[in-house]
Amino acid sequence: MISMDHITLLRDKRPILDDVTLQIASGEHWAILGRNGSGKTTLLEMMTGYLFPTQGKIEVLGNTYGSCDVREVRKQIGYISQSLLEKLTLSDPVWEVVATGAFAFLRFYQTIPDEVKLQAMNLLAEMNLGHASNNPLGTLSQGERKKVMLARSLMANPRILIMDEPCAGLDLFEREKMLVEIDRLRQRDVTVVYVTHHIEEIVPLFTHVALIRDGKLEAAGPKKEVLTTETLLNTYEIPVDLEWSGDRPWIKVRSGG
Ligand SMILES: Nc1ncnc2c1ncn2[C@@H]1O[C@H](COP(=O)(O)OP(=O)(O)OP(=O)(O)O)[C@@H](O)[C@H]1O
Numbered sequence: 573m574i575s576m577d578h579i580t581l582l583r584d585k586r587p588i589l590d591d592v593t594l595q596i597a598s599g600e601h602w603a604i605l606g607r608n609g610s611g612k613t614t615l616l617e618m619m620t621g622y623l624f625p626t627q628g629k630i631e632v633l634g635n636t637y638g639s640c641d642v643r644e645v646r647k648q649i650g651y652i653s654q655s656l657l658e659k660l661t662l663s664d665p666v667w668e669v670v671a672t673g674a675f676a677f678l679r680f681y682q683t684i685p686d687e688v689k690l691q692a693m694n695l696l697a698e699m700n701l702g703h704a705s706n707n708p709l710g711t712l713s714q715g716e717r718k719k720v721m722l723a724r725s726l727m728a729n730p731r732i733l734i735m736d737e738p739c740a741g742l743d744l745f746e747r748e749k750m751l752v753e754i755d756r757l758r759q760r761d762v763t764v765v766y767v768t769h770h771i772e773e774i775v776p777l778f779t780h781v782a783l784i785r786d787g788k789l790e791a792a793g794p795k796k797e798v799l800t801t802e803t804l805l806n807t808y809e810i811p812v813d814l815e816w817s818g819d820r821p822w823i824k825v826r827s828g829g
Pocket residue numbers: 583588606607608609610611612613614615
């Protein structure tokens with residue numbers, strides 16, 4: 573699905589990504605973790621073709637970036653980020669915000685086909701937001717808005733869904749509700765790539781983890797092989813204990829750490 577082969581990105585001669593090789597296969601779901609500024613968002617922007625590497629080759633869904641129409645590839649990729657949320661119009665009805673996800677634009681300036689409206693309403697109902705579908709987006713809680721973004725991204729039936737910290741800023745209740753929806757993505761034929769700062773957000777859906785440190789991959793592979801006290805110490809420079817519960821990893825910072 574996604575192949576990154578010896579990717580380096582230099583900015584002002586500084587490597588932001590440094591010789592990163594990552595293969596994401598169909599049926600895998602990846603969580604990407606690393607400290608602030610380690611290069612996670614940059615990696616996502618390379619996957620979506622918004623940034624090109626200084627060196628290396630990126631192939632997404634069989635297309636090699638640099639010799640394909642990136643806009644065509646992007647139609648098969650859903651991308652959820654805080655900056656997208658900020659571009660949505662708070663006065664638009666929720667169902668309409670979701671419906672625009674079927675097309676490559678942010679607002680409708682023409683009549684919305686009935687079947688598109690129905691698909692949006694169904695997705696909202698699935699996420700327990702049916703009651704809010706006619707309300708303006710701005711009346712929803714932060715957690716509900718994130719769910720709306722998720723529903724919106726699913727309208728185009730993407731083959732790859734990329735999420736940049738979708739649970740940032742949510743309280744425990746709203747985060748767990750959002751994680752239920754993320755975990756339910758297993759019912760769809762979509763490959764998920766998910767950036768987070770919180771290890772416990774690696775819900776059972778996720779099969780693989782990549783840890784990134786200063787633009788380099790510290791470790792990448794099946795989650796239980798990659799998430800160890802040693803790799804986490806190397807990535808975060810904080811000694812932690814790791815425990816699996818409910819097929820989710822939980823960490824405790826060691827006292828004195
Ligand atoms: N437009 C830019 N110009 C110069 N440097 C940039 C630019 N965008 C990002 N960087 C730098 O690239 C590095 C990686 O940034 P990136 O946003 O990918 O990190 P991140 O791991 O997503 O961080 P965070 O967890 O804080 O969101 C940082 O040092 C950042 O300052």
